Amino acid sequence: MKxxxxxxxxxxxxxxxxxxxxxxxxxxxxxxxxxLYNEKNLKFILTRHEQxxxxxxxxxxxxxxxxxxxLVTSGPGxxxxxxxxxxxxxxxxxLIVITGQVATRMIGNDAFQEADIVGITRPCTKYNFLVKSVxxxxxxxxxxxxxxxxxxxxxxxxxxxxDISGARTDFxxxxxxxxxxxNPTYYGNKWQIKQAAQAILRAKRPxxxxxxxxxxxxxxxxxxxxxxxxxxxxxxxxxxxxxxxGTHPLFLGMLGMHGTYAANMSVHDADLVIxxxxxxxDRVTGKVSEFAPKAKFIHIDIDPTNIRxxxxxxxxxxxxxxxxxxxxxxxxxxxEENRNQLIRERDPWxxxxxxxxxxxxxxxxxxxxxxxxxxxxEKIYELSGGDAIVASDVxxxxxxxxxxxxxxxxxxxxxxxxxxxxxxxxxxxIGAQFACPDKLVFNVAGDGSFQMNVQELATIAVNKLPIxxxxxxxxxxxxxxxxxxxxxxxHYSGSIIKDMPDYVKLAEAYSIKGLRATNPSEVEGxxxxxxxxxxxxxxxxxxxxxxxVFPMVPAGAANSEMIFGESAKSVKDKTAAKKEKKNSVLPA
Numbered sequence: 293m294k295x296x297x298x299x300x301x302x303x304x305x306x307x308x309x310x311x312x313x314x315x316x317x318x319x320x321x322x323x324x325x326x327x328l329y330n331e332k333n334l335k336f337i338l339t340r341h342e343q344x345x346x347x348x349x350x351x352x353x354x355x356x357x358x359x360x361x362x363l364v365t366s367g368p369g370x371x372x373x374x375x376x377x378x379x380x381x382x383x384x385x386x387l388i389v390i391t392g393q394v395a396t397r398m399i400g401n402d403a404f405q406e407a408d409i410v411g412i413t414r415p416c417t418k419y420n421f422l423v424k425s426v427x428x429x430x431x432x433x434x435x436x437x438x439x440x441x442x443x444x445x446x447x448x449x450x451x452x453x454x455d456i457s458g459a460r461t462d463f464x465x466x467x468x469x470x471x472x473x474x475n476p477t478y479y480g481n482k483w484q485i486k487q488a489a490q491a492i493l494r495a496k497r498p499x500x501x502x503x504x505x506x507x508x509x510x511x512x513x514x515x516x517x518x519x520x521x522x523x524x525x526x527x528x529x530x531x532x533x534x535x536x537x538g539t540h541p542l543f544l545g546m547l548g549m550h551g552t553y554a555a556n557m558s559v560h561d562a563d564l565v566i567x568x569x570x571x572x573x574d575r576v577t578g579k580v581s582e583f584a585p586k587a588k589f590i591h592i593d594i595d596p597t598n599i600r601x602x603x604x605x606x607x608x609x610x611x612x613x614x615x616x617x618x619x620x621x622x623x624x625x626x627x628e629e630n631r632n633q634l635i636r637e638r639d640p641w642x643x644x645x646x647x648x649x650x651x652x653x654x655x656x657x658x659x660x661x662x663x664x665x666x667x668x669x670e671k672i673y674e675l676s677g678g679d680a681i682v683a684s685d686v687x688x689x690x691x692x693x694x695x696x697x698x699x700x701x702x703x704x705x706x707x708x709x710x711x712x713x714x715x716x717x718x719x720x721x722i723g724a725q726f727a728c729p730d731k732l733v734f735n736v737a738g739d740g741s742f743q744m745n746v747q748e749l750a751t752i753a754v755n756k757l758p759i760x761x762x763x764x765x766x767x768x769x770x771x772x773x774x775x776x777x778x779x780x781x782x783h784y785s786g787s788i789i790k791d792m793p794d795y796v797k798l799a800e801a802y803s804i805k806g807l808r809a810t811n812p813s814e815v816e817g818x819x820x821x822x823x824x825x826x827x828x829x830x831x832x833x834x835x836x837x838x839x840x841v842f843p844m845v846p847a848g849a850a851n852s853e854m855i856f857g858e859s860a861k862s863v864k865d866k867t868a869a870k871k872e873k874k875n876s877v878l879p880a
Contacts, residue, residue: 297426297457298323301390304433306334307465310361312352312726313337314345318365319405320392320454337726337755340747342369344719346376347745350385351723354706355681355731357510359386359440360723366392367405370451371412375713378416380447382710383531384508386440387447395455396424410451418446426459431466438469443476444595445508476594480611480619488566488590488607489623493634495564497641498524501547501576504531504709505569505593505613507702512536514617515568521624523635525645527555529570530694531709538698539678544645545654548576549845550691553652556843556851558645559584567591569613572602573710582850592616652843652856654695662836663812665689665764668819669696672734672762675819680732681706681724685717685741688770691841693736715744718761722748725757732760732823739765740789749802752828760822761804761830763795766837774840778855779847799830808832 295303301324305313312335317325328336339345342364349360364373370391380387394403410422419439421432429452436448492498506515512535519526519542526536527547536543545552547559559565565587570576577583580602591598591605592613599608609616624631656666669692672680682697683706684690690707699705706724708716721735742763752759764770772787796806805825807818815833822829843854 293463294460295463296323296327296460297429297452298327300426300429300461300463301433301452301457302327302331302334303463304430304465305361308433308437309358311335313361313363314339314348314352314723315363316342316345316365316369318369318392320366320394321363321452321457323454323457324363324392324452335726336363337722337751339719339722340750341745342372343376343715344722344745344748344751346373346387346389347379347713347716347719348723348726348748348751349387349389350376350380350716351683351706351720352727353380353385353387353723354720355703355724356727357703359388359437361388361390363390364392365405366394366409367407369405370409371407374412374416375711377413377447377449379708379711379713379716381416381418383504383708384445385447386445388436388440389447389449391449391451392457393422393451393453396453397455399453409449413449416447417449418444420449420451422451423453423456426456426461429456430463434466435469435471438471439474443474477596477610478594478612478615480592480609480616482619484607484609485616485619485623488609488620489627491564491588491590491607492522492524492566492624493627493630496638497562498522498564498566498638499544499558499562500524500526500566500568501529501559501570502526502532502535502568503529503570504535506532506535509569509594509613510702511569511614511617512702514614514621516540517621518617518624521621522631523638523642524566525558525642527551527559529573529576529709530707532570533694533705534699534702537700539700544649546694548573548851549578550695550841550843551851552649552654552695553843553854554645554648556845556854557648559587560850560852561644562587565589567593567605568617569593571598574602577602578845578849578851578853582852656839657857659836660812663809663815663833665692665766665833665835665839666696667812668762668764668815668833668835669693669736671815671819672736673697675816675823676732676734680704680734681721681728682734682736683707683717683721683724684735685737686712686714687738687741688766688774688839688841689736689738689764691771692764714741718742718745719748719751721759721761722751722755722757725759733758734760734762736762736764738770739763739767739792739795740769742795743793746798749799749804749830753802753804756827758826759828761799761828763830763832764835765792765795765832766835766839767792768837771841777840795830795832805829806832808834810834
């Protein structure tokens with residue numbers, strides 16, 4: 293049966309099981325939107341900006357566990373998705389971005405709304421395609437979904453010229469994909485798995501350090517089995533939150549710059565670190581030369597380029613995390629007699645960890661006069677029963693959410709980890725709500741980051757999405773202000789936001805209910821009212837503007853050199869003294 297390129301695109305998406313597409317129309321994709329006009333089985337969500345579309349598709353993918361899809365026009369429509377594509381690339385999120393392109397005969401002629409989006413996105417996509425013939429289109433789409441969702445997942449871009457959308461050909465969708473140069477390794481080497489099992493049993497102070505790969509490969513159950521079977525404490529990266537229950541007694545909390553004292557000290561003193569689906573990001577390792585200096589490393593990852601990139605690894609295992617953990621657990625069970633005896637020898641290690649947890653728990657100075665941001669997050673967790681998806685932006689609030697919301701299930705923490713994209717949270721919450729319409733979805737944002745994609749309030753309002761928006765309003769770009777306070781002699785250059793909009797009135801302008809709390813006594817009532825409201829609600833919490841995120845590992849320091857609220861003053865004094873000394877030697 294002959295079909296146009298536009299019809300082939302839509303039919304192919306349906307064959308891939310796509311039910312929702314986020315995007316905006318434009319001149320070169322009008323033939324595609326004309327097909328969508330009568331399409332009943334594929335929902336198109338009109339966002340108010342192409343960046344919002346890319347983030348929404350990303351949020352959908354993270355919550356649903358299948359590729360998200362964005363459809364935009366050429367030129368500025370395409371370039372507006374680049375931040376969203378780079379964001380998905382850094383966090384290994386499966387994304388299909390379809391961009392319109394000028395007609396093939398016009399490419400390279402500076403045609404109206406032409407941009408070389410294939411060239412622009414080459415460094416931040418897993419792969420990208422420029423479709424040059426309608427006969428290639430169905431095969432290209434099949435390959436794009438295969439590449440995006442297999443191996444280490446990532447974004448794939450399909451650039452579709454206008455004349456290809458209009459050209460006609462026989463439609464036949466391939467059932468299988470065969471790409472000679474692309475063959476991910478799914479199963480770990482058996483000898484290396486045996487070596488890993490022996491190392492785990494020999495260790496006196498083992499720690500599991502797991503990341504987003506656990507969630508991407510649906511390996512949470514296998515990770516829990518490994519930890520419980522061998523009584524190994526677990527720390528997670530920001531991307532790994534939810535991959536292991538946040539309320540589990542073996543959970544140490546998050547690792548790294550704003551991780552817990554117990555997690556950082558455990559890794560620092562460990563004799564074996566079992567890294568699973570994580571990439572030793574600099575926010576996790578701190579000073580690399582002093583990261584886990586006494587430990588041997590096992591590293592399990594599907595991407596071989598991640599292994600030994602930042603850290604020397606003693607036992608590398610390339611493979612899908614879930615498959616490897618299944619085999620590793622099986623191997624460890626065959627050594628049951630030795631295992632029970634060796635686990636008993638680790639009692640001093642567990643006692644030490646308990647001391648660290650007791651000595652430096654996550655905490656903050658409570659107040660009955662000013663709202664503490666940590667208190668807001670604690671109340672959201674308590675009043676939702678922890679049964680919610682939380683999409684956060686980037687900044688101080690993101691770290692408070694990571695510290696004080698205890699994620700027990702995978703795919704409930706939606707955040708920008710690698711790229712640190714302000715403005716991600718609101719559109720990502722839209723995607724997550726479409727992916728999980730029956731779930732309670734929060735978007736926690738800072739007053740600075742919220743304004744970066746504020747136009748998506750219209751998308752929420754028009755679609756009546758019951759998202760609960762939480763603005764942690766401290767009148768500044770809080771994380772920048774915190775660094776300036778601690779390390780730049782309190783020179784708040786460009787970080788204080790003046791002339792803030794009235795967020796309650798802004799919400800009401802979009803026909804969204806707006807609530808505000810200025811006193812701690814109002815926090816609980818407002819969150820309850822929002823949860824009990826059927827539609828979307830925006831909550832503006834005016835919080836302590838001087839509150840900082842602690843613990844903190846200063847840039848360039850080792851994870852064992854964390855600073856806390858009470859020690860921050862000495863850091864500030866040290867910075868000021870350094871500056872004074874520098875000024876004293878300057879020529880007059």
